[in-house]
Amino acid sequence: MIPAELLRRLDVPAPRYTSYPTVPAWSERFGAADHADALRRTGYGARPISVYVHLPFCKELCSYCGCNVVITRDQRRVERYLDSLEREIALAASLLGPRRVVERLHLGGGTPTFLDERQLLRLWRALGAFAIARNAEVALEIDPVVTRKEQLALLAGFGFNRLSMGVQDFDPEVQRAVNRIQSVEETAAAIDYARKVGFSSINLDLIYGLPRQTAERFGATMDRVVELAPDRVAVFSFAFLPEQRPNQRRLQLAELPSGGTKDALLALATSKLEAAGFRTIGIDHFARSGDELARAADAGTLWRDFQGYTPRRFDTTVAFGATGISDFGFAYAQNVRPLGEYGAAIAAGELPTAKGLWLDEDDQRRRAIITDLMCNGRADLGDADAFAGELAALAPLAGDGLVAIAGARLQLSALGRRFARNVAMVFDRYLRAGAQAFSRTV
Numbered sequence: 001m002i003p004a005e006l007l008r009r010l011d012v013p014a015p016r017y018t019s020y021p022t023v024p025a026w027s028e029r030f031g032a033a034d035h036a037d038a039l040r041r042t043g044y045g046a047r048p049i050s051v052y053v054h055l056p057f058c059k060e061l062c063s064y065c066g067c068n069v070v071i072t073r074d075q076r077r078v079e080r081y082l083d084s085l086e087r088e089i090a091l092a093a094s095l096l097g098p099r100r101v102v103e104r105l106h107l108g109g110g111t112p113t114f115l116d117e118r119q120l121l122r123l124w125r126a127l128g129a130f131a132i133a134r135n136a137e138v139a140l141e142i143d144p145v146v147t148r149k150e151q152l153a154l155l156a157g158f159g160f161n162r163l164s165m166g167v168q169d170f171d172p173e174v175q176r177a178v179n180r181i182q183s184v185e186e187t188a189a190a191i192d193y194a195r196k197v198g199f200s201s202i203n204l205d206l207i208y209g210l211p212r213q214t215a216e217r218f219g220a221t222m223d224r225v226v227e228l229a230p231d232r233v234a235v236f237s238f239a240f241l242p243e244q245r246p247n248q249r250r251l252q253l254a255e256l257p258s259g260g261t262k263d264a265l266l267a268l269a270t271s272k273l274e275a276a277g278f279r280t281i282g283i284d285h286f287a288r289s290g291d292e293l294a295r296a297a298d299a300g301t302l303w304r305d306f307q308g309y310t311p312r313r314f315d316t317t318v319a320f321g322a323t324g325i326s327d328f329g330f331a332y333a334q335n336v337r338p339l340g341e342y343g344a345a346i347a348a349g350e351l352p353t354a355k356g357l358w359l360d361e362d363d364q365r366r367r368a369i370i371t372d373l374m375c376n377g378r379a380d381l382g383d384a385d386a387f388a389g390e391l392a393a394l395a396p397l398a399g400d401g402l403v404a405i406a407g408a409r410l411q412l413s414a415l416g417r418r419f420a421r422n423v424a425m426v427f428d429r430y431l432r433a434g435a436q437a438f439s440r441t442v
Helices: 004-010 032-040 075-096 117-129 149-158 172-178 184-197 215-228 246-250 259-275 292-299 339-347 361-376 384-399 414-418 420-427 429-433
Strands: 049-055 101-109 131-142 162-168 201-208 232-237 278-281 285-288 303-305 308-310 317-320 325-327 331-335 353-358 378-380 403-406 409-412
Touching: 004 259, 032 075, 032 325, 032 331, 032 353, 049 075, 049 117, 075 117, 075 317, 075 339, 101 117, 117 149, 131 149, 149 184, 162 172, 162 184, 184 201, 184 215, 201 215, 201 259, 215 259, 232 259, 259 278, 259 285, 278 292, 285 292, 292 308, 303 361, 361 378, 361 420, 384 403, 384 420, 409 420, 414 420
Parallel strands: 049 101, 049 317, 101 131, 131 162, 162 201, 201 232
Antiparallel strands: 232 285, 278 285, 303 308, 317 325, 325 331, 331 353, 378 409, 403 409
């Protein structure tokens, strides 16, 4: 149990550090020409890459949602979107060089299975611009309520082997509060069929801090999750940002657990998952001991990016679709959000770039430190004198027992791993430039 006063001091807004520098630091001066240059510089025809495709469509808007989504029931909008995706993929592939090998492919959303079987086939054929490696991680996110068996069978036939399902919470009261109705039975049926057709890894996403959640209700949800026997579980803190997400304004502030109550929900989930044989990975992931993610944690090769924690780093992740974020290691590039602007840029033969950033040497050095803290709970600063100010700023956190400092080496405690974001933000030089709206660390 974390003392209330310490929890109050640690509960601050902070980035989740799926990137560094974080998105608010990126510039609109980074445009389509920069984006194209970054694609060319990835090492023409060289190392394998990762590919992400954003499919933003959903039939309904969940009240908690923080994703970039488009609410519609009009399949014609999907057809127009696929027209643009096909052109964007072809354009990027031409800049990347002869048929690049892809060792990780992820379809995110929205709800990728909003696409029907014919549309999924069309997308898969467009991705034929790349060579999907035989041992690639090929994953997608689904909503079990709207996903049909025929879609899962088709995707498995393409070679998809990893599936992530949103659950958030199984309690009916919580589901009604956030407009996300999904039964245990529907979820179990989707898991069973996915395994039957060949998906080798199943992940379930949960959120703690939602309206009407209590220890009793969330404990019952965690019991159901354990019974479903997924390979991985992600337990995310609810990011309540109504000033950025108008849909969240529907939620009743008085019904949101906060502070010690919210932290107790994470502690409850952690204890139940660890008792069931899961390992805690980073700040919000859990994996069975034999899982690739757990092995990566043991080996110190764990990586964190916009897909969360992953077993290995990819030098290049190329993203397609509205709001898609590409990570080149030395640069970031994000696509525009409005579908009209996205389609217009592609029709003009340009990359649909909204903003991005070239990383200088200091950015890359700090990115390595922050990533190591977030993934492996330790970091070597190299030159302590170069980070004298940061080491001084860490002293209070060291006094609170979050981090041990030995010269240029940092080691997080168990408490420090829980609050790795607090430690990492000390090395974020962009936070000093102005306040941004981030989710809280509790």
